[in-house]
Amino acid sequence: MADNQKMWEELGMNLELHDQLCQVLPQAVGDVFLSQENRPDGMDYYDMVVADIHGIRPSELIEHQKKGGKVFGTFCVYVPDEVIFAADAIATGLCGGSQFWVPGGEKVLPNNTCPLIKASVGARLDRTCPFFRIADMYIGETTCDGKKKAWEILSEDVPVHVMDLPQMKRAKDVKAWAEEIKELMHVVEEFTGNKVTAEKLAESIKLINNKRRALDRLYACRKNEKLPISGTDALVISQIAFYDDPARFAQMTNKLCDELEQRIKDGVSVVPEGTKRIMLTGTPLAIPNWKLHNIVETSGAVVVCEEMCTGTRYFERFVDESGTTIDEQIDAIAERYMGINCACFTPNHGRIDDILRLAKEYKVDGIIDVNLKFCNLYDTEGYFVERAMKEAGIPVLGIETDYTDSDAQQLRTRISAFVEML
Numbered sequence: 037m038a039d040n041q042k043m044w045e046e047l048g049m050n051l052e053l054h055d056q057l058c059q060v061l062p063q064a065v066g067d068v069f070l071s072q073e074n075r076p077d078g079m080d081y082y083d084m085v086v087a088d089i090h091g092i093r094p095s096e097l098i099e100h101q102k103k104g105g106k107v108f109g110t111f112c113v114y115v116p117d118e119v120i121f122a123a124d125a126i127a128t129g130l131c132g133g134s135q136f137w138v139p140g141g142e143k144v145l146p147n148n149t150c151p152l153i154k155a156s157v158g159a160r161l162d163r164t165c166p167f168f169r170i171a172d173m174y175i176g177e178t179t180c181d182g183k184k185k186a187w188e189i190l191s192e193d194v195p196v197h198v199m200d201l202p203q204m205k206r207a208k209d210v211k212a213w214a215e216e217i218k219e220l221m222h223v224v225e226e227f228t229g230n231k232v233t234a235e236k237l238a239e240s241i242k243l244i245n246n247k248r249r250a251l252d253r254l255y256a257c258r259k260n261e262k263l264p265i266s267g268t269d270a271l272v273i274s275q276i277a278f279y280d281d282p283a284r285f286a287q288m289t290n291k292l293c294d295e296l297e298q299r300i301k302d303g304v305s306v307v308p309e310g311t312k313r314i315m316l317t318g319t320p321l322a323i324p325n326w327k328l329h330n331i332v333e334t335s336g337a338v339v340v341c342e343e344m345c346t347g348t349r350y351f352e353r354f355v356d357e358s359g360t361t362i363d364e365q366i367d368a369i370a371e372r373y374m375g376i377n378c379a380c381f382t383p384n385h386g387r388i389d390d391i392l393r394l395a396k397e398y399k400v401d402g403i404i405d406v407n408l409k410f411c412n413l414y415d416t417e418g419y420f421v422e423r424a425m426k427e428a429g430i431p432v433l434g435i436e437t438d439y440t441d442s443d444a445q446q447l448r449t450r451i452s453a454f455v456e457m458l
């Protein structure tokens with residue numbers, strides 16, 4: 037811990053403010069995770085990572101920098117990690133999921149900005165998150181208006197490269213995205229001084245695909261009637277995937293899956309038979325946002341799937357590994373990423389198809405459509421999502437929330453009533 041203090045100091049962090057965050061986190065982890073019963077032993081790894089969230093991984097990133105490597109911070113699942121790792125750099129997710137960072141963001145952003153953006157900007161400007169201090173360059177994207185303007189503010193403090201994400205899915209849009217990926221590759225090459233070769237890119241495509249395969253395997257376990265892992269535990273694994281070392285993450289997650297598959301064989305479940313199965317859909321739940329899972333899972337139901345960026349949108353479908361030239365590989369990367377169905381696209385029927393498919397695959401009893409307050413995109417798309425679910429006969433509850441706890445009681449009442457009627 038003394039080492040962490042020294043590292044944070046050297047990173048120029050606001051130690052006094054950061055101490056306040058360090059004081060509340062262990063309590064939150066205890067309340068949300070350690071209070072669960074019959075957890076798989078393999079959760080030890082993720083518990084350790086979360087317990088020292090501002091220590092273990094940041095010190096690894098700094099080690100990498102000491103050897104001359106660069107670290108890139110990202111905020112969206114459309115930004116292809118493959119290209120960054122291919123230049124011997126490291127990509128790390130930076131989305132802020134705590135109310136702790138929101139006031140810092142509100143100093144420069146309108147209050148009616150979504151909490152994810154406010155927290156991300158606040159974490160940087162208030163100097164209270166080591167990951168935001170460590171990243172040498174941020175990679176933004178043009179997904180929503182709030183983010184677009186946030187990049188301009190952040191770029192006054194840190195180098196930012198913004199990728200222009202098309203918002204339709206015509207052939208020319210996929211082509212345009214491939215061009216953007218190529219540009220990112222050049223930016224990363226220049227910034228790191230390392231050339232991306234076809235061999236390097238092939239390696240990193242495999243590296244990131246392997247991470248996806250591990251998550252896919254984890255989620256497959258959640259399709260089972262006998263549920264070997266809680267939604268809360270699965271969520272934190274998805275969140276850790278954004279910043280952990282990808283090879284180690286895949287290894288540890290596969291190890292956990294060995295245990296989960298054994299549990300399935302042995303008929304072990306973390307919930308009693310008949311517990312209602314809930315899928316969450318909507319805006320992402322960035323770490324340490326565990327509020328909804330915690331409420332659902334202490335209200336007599338269990339979360340079996342998240343159609344979210346911290347969920348299926350992150351790992352479903354793999355990049356074709358057969359390309360041998362940079363152009364073929366970049367086309368394959370563009371193809372895979374443009375298959376993600378975010379509400380920033382119009383139209384976005386693919387997302388409705390995904391939700392209907394996932395509801396069947398994960399045998400869900402009901403869906404909660406979650407919107408982060410002031411996210412206009414997902415809020416508006418909720419109209420189609422909720423209508424399609426009703427037409428399909430799947431019970432759906434639409435909720436809007438932020439990072440504060442002020443609505444926790446009200447949410448608990450609504451979610452309990454929803455679970456009751458399933």
Ligand code: BJ8
Pocket residue numbers: 111112113114150151152153179180181182183319320345376378379380408410411412413414
């Ligand atoms: S692919 S969901 S990670 S953009 S920041 S859109 S919540 S108002 S995060 Fe996102 Fe990429 Fe899409 Fe996923 Fe709304 Fe907030 Fe914007 Fe947000």
